[in-house]
Amino acid sequence: MQKSRHLKDLEAESIHILREVAGQFERPVLMYSIGKDSSVLLHLALKAFYPAKPPYPLLHVDTTWKFREMIAFRDEVAARHGLDLIVHINQEGVDEGIGPFTHGSAAHTDIMKTQALRQALEKHKFDAAIGGARRDEEKSRAKERIFSHRTADHRWDPKKQRPELWQTYNGRLSPGESMRVFPMSNWTELDVWEYIYVEDIPIVPLYLSAERPVITRDGMLIMADDDRVPFEPGETPQMKRVRFRTLGCYPLTGAIESPAHSVAEIVDEIKAARTSERQGRMIDKDQTGSMEKKKEEGYF
Amino acid sequence: MNEAAARAKASPKAAGREIQNAPGGDEMPILRFLTCGSVDDGKSTLIGRLLYDCQLIHEDTLESLSNESRHFGTTGGDLDLALLVDGLQAEREQGITIDVAYRYFSTPRRKFIVADTPGHEQYTRNMATGASRCDLAIILVDARKGVVTQTRRHSCIAHLLGIEHVVVAINKMDLIGFDAGSFVEIEKDYREFAAELGIPNVTAIPLSALTGDNVSTRSENTPWYEGPTLLEKLEAVDVSGATATSPLRMPVQWVCRPDLDFRGYAGTLASGTVSPGDHIVALPSARTSTVTRIVTSDGDLELASAGDAVMLTLADEIDISRGDIICLKNDRAEVADQFAADIVWMSERPLLKGRPYILRCGQQSTICQISDIRHKINVENLDHIASRQLELNDIGLCNLSVSKPIVFDQYQDNRATGGFILIDRLTNETVGAGMIRYSLRRAHNVHWQAVDIHKQARSTQKHQRACCIWFTGLSGSGKSTIANVLEKRLYAQGRHTYLLDGDNVRHGLNRDLGFTDADRVENIRRVTEVARLMVDAGLITLVSFISPFRAERRFARERFEGEEFLELYVDTPIEICESRDAKGLYAKARAGEIKNFTGISSPYEAPESAELIIKGGSKSPEELADSIVEFLVEQKIIDEI
The missing domain is CATH 2.40.30.10 (Translation factors)
Incomplete structure (x- = not known):
């Protein structure tokens, strides 16, 4: 299958943005979260600078609750491309025993993800963090700029965003400030899957359907990926043919029952889908306007 | 699962089959369009309608939409499609869109990116931002109201930003009984106005976003209308314009040097095409060379065209850096x-x-x-x-x-x-x-009037290096007093000097300027330019000027060559300045009679990297002037005596 015209357009726009980051910032970093969007983002970065390697390291903020397959995949990808991979864990959070089962999704995400990210950015003095977020994921993202400014305390102010015209990006910063950059802003979930298909991009196998042990909680199918799951009385994992539409911390990521065991089948499934991608994300549902609030506080 | 197995399984093409219904290579490019209209024209409803009709609304979104419709909706509990597109919480509560948001939908024929920009009068900024990347604008007109001020405003901005295709969506036709006469009247009004502006392509469509008439399906209520539905128009419009056939422009974003044998110039073609063998010129340096390869990770290309993100290699090692623009040698940018x-x-x-x-x-x-x-x-x-x-x-x-x-x-x-x-x-x-x-x-036609006696010659004749010594500090810090003593010292040594005093300049050259922000900027600009002329004449030029803002001083500095500009900060505590109060200004400022008085009611931004800092009040003006003379010797402005 040929790469379609619109995927070529999207690819070129993303490469343009990735090169702008290299041209405008002193210490950029590519946020690598191991998911499908990160896989595409990394693929685009490899293309943008070919035959050189991307002029920035990868950063993974590890909450210590990721699926084991994700971690294995991450290390394998970094080794294969010979890339500099920085893994950051919020050690204070680990010491306090923070986890989604004991502290709830909101506290866990805040401490192990949002705060951990801040720590990593500050520790390495990164001035630009490139992420794979897309505007079609969630309503508040629809208004976010491609070069999205963060104050010195990492806050996003949706009312004070810089106007962004043409493909001219203003990456100027005052001391302590930083930029989040989203080269895939204009991609949709379907674009991502079609691109993975035509470009033959490796992805974590969890996206593909297989028999996996899951329990049902609050209407979500949660995979018991290790022995930290506190089962409630009578709760035993059932083997089900499931896959994941998004990947995050395993206790917070719901699986869907699906027979799609190839990328081509996923593309078909999404074309026919009637539920949106973030449906499996517990953290979006905490409260109305939930993502907007998290972002103002510095969530990616 | 071991790693090899994981890789095999995760490789997209390892399992499964070809995607059957993927689009071919002859499809339309992405259409980026914006929607503009006044607050109640139904703009958000129209976008919601397009998304809804193209089945882009998922079940869980629909569910939360019906929750929100009850909370915030303006349709009396019915599904309020506008809520689909009004993103941020604050906006939902106010009932208006306040920023640019982007929406995505596609049909089997085309992918669309919608820039949703607000219709409220004070948001020209947002509309210009949205329009900057769009090729088409949908301008909503309320069929009951016709062409109004906002319609004209939006059309003008779209036109200024270079949009050549306008669709006039004459909305709420259901509220006027789909009356053909009204539609024809509004269309005529609009076309007259568009012709005055010079918008080349205008299409008017009678529709109802609320009921869906002529949005994606042809309305039975408008048998008199023979044009396309809105979606048909969007799918078919050809906006390729001139970028493909225009002259080559490739702005260089990044220079790729992975090793000594490879030097590539990365950038996106803004217009035109390029092939190996093309004779190119890099501007502004005007150095020329020939394209040898168009490198991509998918293999070298024979041809790249507008919109492609590529990397060029050239036959010659010429100096090209980020910001340069590569053009064809015989068709250059200005x-x-x-x-x-x-x-x-x-x-x-x-x-x-x-x-x-x-x-x-x-x-x-x-x-x-x-x-x-x-x-x-x-x-x-x-x-x-x-x-x-x-x-x-x-x-x-x-x-x-x-x-x-x-x-x-x-x-x-x-x-x-x-x-x-x-x-x-x-x-x-x-x-x-x-x-x-x-x-x-x-720039390439205009040269400075060439003069044989230049700055350096004039300086050398006077046995000094011309410079501008910029005294900054609070009112009463002693700037003018010290500058005055310094000039006397230099004069006694036979140096050629001039002292420009901020107060004195206001009596002559700048007598027409007041103290508004605009006038202060102009004041600084003129003083800077006069100082430049003095330096050009070979003089040691002393400028005594409160100049409280870093931006002002940086502006002055940037008008001089490298080491010509010496910032001298007279750092005197405000208590001392105020106790001196030679002109009685502090007293007036404290009494509120002078507004924006530096140090009292307006900030003084101390220099971060002044060439010299003088502690005012610590020594006599004579001693301070002597220390400046020593400094000038160190700086090789003057020789030792």
């Missing part, structure tokens, strides 16, 4: 340091003549000044209005000068190389956007 441009002002603080801003045009960045605001543009009819400044959401035609020449095209020929943004140097915010009309003088 290079100039003065030009006229339409500017959309986007900041709460007005644009001031003479104040320096950072101008970013593609990958080029330079300091610029507005040398003249020729007129403001009335965006309801494009009439000219005289003005001395541009306020938030004003659009004006201005003359600009930049500190180094930039490479550009006229905006109407090339949006990518003719559009620029203006950035505030203190806040780093994007404060304006500009569209270049024409150069005021071509």
Whole structure:
């Protein structure tokens, strides 16, 4: 299958943005979260600078609750491309025993993800963090700029965003400030899957359907990926043919029952889908306007 | 699962089959369009309708939508499609969209990116932002109201930003019983206005976003209408325009040097095409070479065209860096340091003549000044209005000068190389956007009047190095007193000097200036330029000027060559300055009789990297002047005596 015209357009726009980051910032970093969007983002970065390697390291903020397959995949990808991979864990959070089962999704995400990210950015003095977020994921993202400014305390102010015209990006910063950059802003979930298909991009196998042990909680199918799951009385994992539409911390990521065991089948499934991608994300549902609030506080 | 198995399984093509219904290679490019209308024209409803009709609304979204419709909706509990597109919480509560948001949908024929921009009057900024990347604008008109001020305003902005295709969506036809006469009347009104503006392609469509008539399905209520539905129009419109056939422009973003054998220039083609063997020129340096390869990770290309992100290698090792633009040798972009441009002002603080801003045009960045605001543009009819400044959401035609020449095209020929943004140097915010009309003088035709006796000759004759010593500090800090003693010392040594005093200059050269922000900027500019002339004449030029703001002093510094400018900070505690109060100004300021008095009611921004700091009040003016003389010797401004 040929790469379609619109995927070529999207690819070129993303490469343009990735090169702008290299041209405008002193210490950029590519946020690598191991998911499908990160896989595409990394693929685009490899293309943008070919035959050189991307002029920035990868950063993974590890909450210590990721699926084991994700971690294995991450290390394998970094080794294969010979890339500099920085893994950051919020050690204070680990010491306090923070986890989604004991502290709830909101506290866990805040401490192990949002705060951990801040720590990593500050520790390495990164001035630009490139992420794979897309505007079609969630309503508040629809208004976010491609070069999205963060104050010195990492806050996003949706009312004070810089106007962004043409493909001219203003990456100027005052001391302590930083930029989040989203080269895939204009991609949709379907674009991502079609691109993975035509470009033959490796992805974590969890996206593909297989028999996996899951329990049902609050209407979500949660995979018991290790022995930290506190089962409630009578709760035993059932083997089900499931896959994941998004990947995050395993206790917070719901699986869907699906027979799609190839990328081509996923593309078909999404074309026919009637539920949106973030449906499996517990953290979006905490409260109305939930993502907007998290972002103002510095969530990616 | 072991790693090899994981890889095999995760490889997309390892399992499964070809996707059958994927689009082929002859499909339409992405259409980026914007929607504009007044607050109640039903713009959000129209976008919601397009998304809904194209089945882009998922079940869980629909569920939360019906929750929200009960909370915030304006349709009495019915599904309020507008809520689909009004994103941020605050906006939902206010019932208006306040920023640019982007939406995505596609049909089997085309992918669409919608820039949803607000209709409220004060948001010209957002509309210009949205329009900058769009090829088509949908302008909503309420069928009951016809063409109104807002309609004209939106059309003018769309036109200024270079949009050539306008769809006039005459909405709420259901509320006037799908009356053909009204539609024809409104269409006629609009076409007359569009012709005056010079919008080349106009299509008017009678529709109802609420009921869906003529949005994606042909309405049975308008048998008299023979044109396309809105969606048919969007799917079919050809916006390829001239970028593919225009001359080659490739702004260089990044230079790739993985090893000594490879040097590639990465960039996106703004227009035109390029092939190996093409004779190119890099501007502004005007160095020429030949393209050898078009490198991509998918293999070398024989041809790249507008929109492609590529990497070029050249036959010669010429010096090209980020910001340069690669053109064909025989079809070059312009290079100039003065030009006229339409500017959309986007900041709460007005644009001031003479104040320096950072101008970013593609990958080029330079300091610029507005040398003249020729007129403001009335965006309801494009009439000219005289003005001395541009306020938030004003659009004006201005003359600009930049500190180094930039490479550009006229905006109407090339949006990518003719559009620029203006950035505030203190806040780093994007404060304006500009569209270049024409150069005021071509840098390659205009030379400085060549003179045989130049600055260095004049300095050498006087046995000194010409410089500008810029005294800054609070009122009463002793600047003028010390400068005066210093000049006497230098004069006694036979040096050639001149002292420019801020107060004295206001009696003559700057007597027409007051103390508004605009006038202060102009005041500094004139003093700086006079000091430059003095330095050019070979003089040691002393400037005594409170100049409380770093931006002002930086502006002055940038007008001089490398080591000519010496910032001298007279650092005297405000208590001492106030106790001196030679002119009684502090007393008046404390009494509130003088507004914006530096140190009392207006800040003084101390220099961060002054060449010399003098502790005022610590020693006598004579002793301080002596220490400055020593400093000048160190700096090789003057020889030792």
